[in-house]
Amino acid sequence: MDEGKMDENEWGYHGEGNKSLVVAHAQRCVVLRFLKFPPSRKKTSEEIFQHLQNIVDFSKNVMKEFLGENYVHCGEVVQLPLDFVKQLCLKIQSERPESRCDKDLDTFSGYALCLPNLARLQTYRFAEHRPILCVEIKPKCGFLPLSSGVTHEVKHRVCRYCLHQHLKVATGKWKQISKYCPLDLYSGNKQRMHFALKSLLQEAQNNLKIFKNGELIYGCTDARSPVADWNELAYHLKPFFFPSNGLAGGPHCTRAVIRELVRVITRVLLSGSDKGWAGALRRGPGPRGPRVCEASPFGRSLHRQGKNSPECSGLPKGCLLYKTLQVQMLDLLDIEGLYPLYRRVERYLEEFPEERKTLQIDGPYDEAFYQKLLDLSTEDDGTVAFALTKVQQYRVAMTAKDCSIMIALSPCLQDSRTAARWQAWSGSETRSDVRRVQLKYKKAVLFSGGPP
Ligand SMILES: O=P(O)(O)O[C@@H]1[C@@H](OP(=O)(O)O)[C@H](OP(=O)(O)O)[C@H](O)[C@H](OP(=O)(O)O)[C@H]1OP(=O)(O)O
Numbered sequence: 001m002d003e004g005k006m007d008e009n010e011w012g013y014h015g016e017g018n019k020s021l022v023v024a025h026a027q028r029c030v031v032l033r034f035l036k037f038p039p040s041r042k043k044t045s046e047e048i049f050q051h052l053q054n055i056v057d058f059s060k061n062v063m064k065e066f067l068g069e070n071y072v073h074c075g076e077v078v079q080l081p082l083d084f085v086k087q088l089c090l091k092i093q094s095e096r097p098e099s100r101c102d103k104d105l106d107t108f109s110g111y112a113l114c115l116p117n118l119a120r121l122q123t124y125r126f127a128e129h130r131p132i133l134c135v136e137i138k139p140k141c142g143f144l145p146l147s148s149g150v151t152h153e154v155k156h157r158v159c160r161y162c163l164h165q166h167l168k169v170a171t172g173k174w175k176q177i178s179k180y181c182p183l184d185l186y187s188g189n190k191q192r193m194h195f196a197l198k199s200l201l202q203e204a205q206n207n208l209k210i211f212k213n214g215e216l217i218y219g220c221t222d223a224r225s226p227v228a229d230w231n232e233l234a235y236h237l238k239p240f241f242f243p244s245n246g247l248a249g250g251p252h253c254t255r256a257v258i259r260e261l262v263r264v265i266t267r268v269l270l271s272g273s274d275k276g277w278a279g280a281l282r283r284g285p286g287p288r289g290p291r292v293c294e295a296s297p298f299g300r301s302l303h304r305q306g307k308n309s310p311e312c313s314g315l316p317k318g319c320l321l322y323k324t325l326q327v328q329m330l331d332l333l334d335i336e337g338l339y340p341l342y343r344r345v346e347r348y349l350e351e352f353p354e355e356r357k358t359l360q361i362d363g364p365y366d367e368a369f370y371q372k373l374l375d376l377s378t379e380d381d382g383t384v385a386f387a388l389t390k391v392q393q394y395r396v397a398m399t400a401k402d403c404s405i406m407i408a409l410s411p412c413l414q415d416s417r418t419a420a421r422w423q424a425w426s427g428s429e430t431r432s433d434v435r436r437v438q439l440k441y442k443k444a445v446l447f448s449g450g451p452p
């Protein structure tokens, strides 16, 4: 990218979350990710540069190590002409959902992250201009806390996502409670995973988006979004899955297309053999305790059938969901068990503020930082070192609990390797290849945002 010659007309609004706003280049497969702040929060250019560099280092030296080379895209910090950023900000303002406008794009520093556009990434094995479908899932936390430090008994029975649903509907953030439960998705049981994905398709909230050739075709921005229409989605997807079998429109076609989509996503989520710490981690037979959330309709039906402890998790060890779950489970203590340790670190830093740097509280997120995270001991010896390790592991776990998995699908030519089989683009039945499963990471700087 030639940062010297930037034209705002070549970029368009792509999406945003709570902390950043993303614009995509119209032709090239790149995006720019800008930080956002409340209007009153003034940060210096140097602070913003450091924040972005920390995100890159955290992705490179921590998340990549945990999840494996192929799944994490770190990007790079770029400096852009201020005039370009200001014009871009004006250009996209009208496309931003109202609920996100409490924060403004950073137009003062000129710094942003440049990343591959994971919604339309092409790889060498695919001809240019091949259609691309991208499914983005934010699965959230996939286990119930086991820690004895948990004081609210319900947290051992109902997962955080499902508990949160009640709050979100009560506060008007979303219109209705979703039937999606992360524990179903992470179960590794195909039937439960299908149920979870169908539930996400019914009530996408901020947990599911679908892009076609980089354009958002399914998902909601806030509670005012129009009701998601499966017929419209099926219309977009039919050429990917059933290009020439003559299925007309109508409910039968819609159901068939949705079923196929769910089947393919499940297959992708269960595939993968990329190496990474979490894949190699040995923790005995897997999580103990209940693996079903009582709030999930699927969980309740298992309960009615007297199957409280379904089969062991069927997640294959190498698959991305397995690895993500292992990293999430670095949170061994739950926030209730963690908080006293956080306070121990905080008190120490109040007394010895100069130690902040030596302890790598705000980075650098380098090899030494990563090595400390590998100590999984739970024996509290009362030291600041122990407390800090648990706090840093919690931060990594939080990143994995809030990450999105971006799955790009594209029909391909006959290929002896890998993946899902469906009616291919050309019309004859050939193999289609799932190209990549992508993760994007957010939480790089936690201490700057207050207590975890
Ligand atoms: O706490 P949660 O589980 O509600 O997660 C927050 C997300 O809410 P969700 O429940 O997914 O709608 C929240 O997402 P939304 O703004 O609700 O789309 C953010 O992802 C937030 O991350 P950050 O602190 O801004 O970096 C997330 O906060 P963290 O807890 O990951 O810091």
Ligand SMILES: Nc1ncnc2c1ncn2[C@@H]1O[C@H](COP(=O)(O)OP(=O)(O)OP(=O)(O)O)[C@@H](O)[C@H]1O
Pocket: 014, 015, 016, 017, 018, 019, 020, 021, 022, 031, 033, 115, 116, 117, 118, 119, 136, 209, 402, 404, 440, 441, 442
């Ligand atoms: N590299 C990328 N390629 C394509 N789309 C992306 C990329 N990075 C982010 N996006 C899109 O932009 C949206 C917002 O980005 P992101 O989730 O990183 O924001 P955030 O503010 O950090 O999120 P949160 O609300 O979880 O804190 C994502 O949901 C995704 O659709």
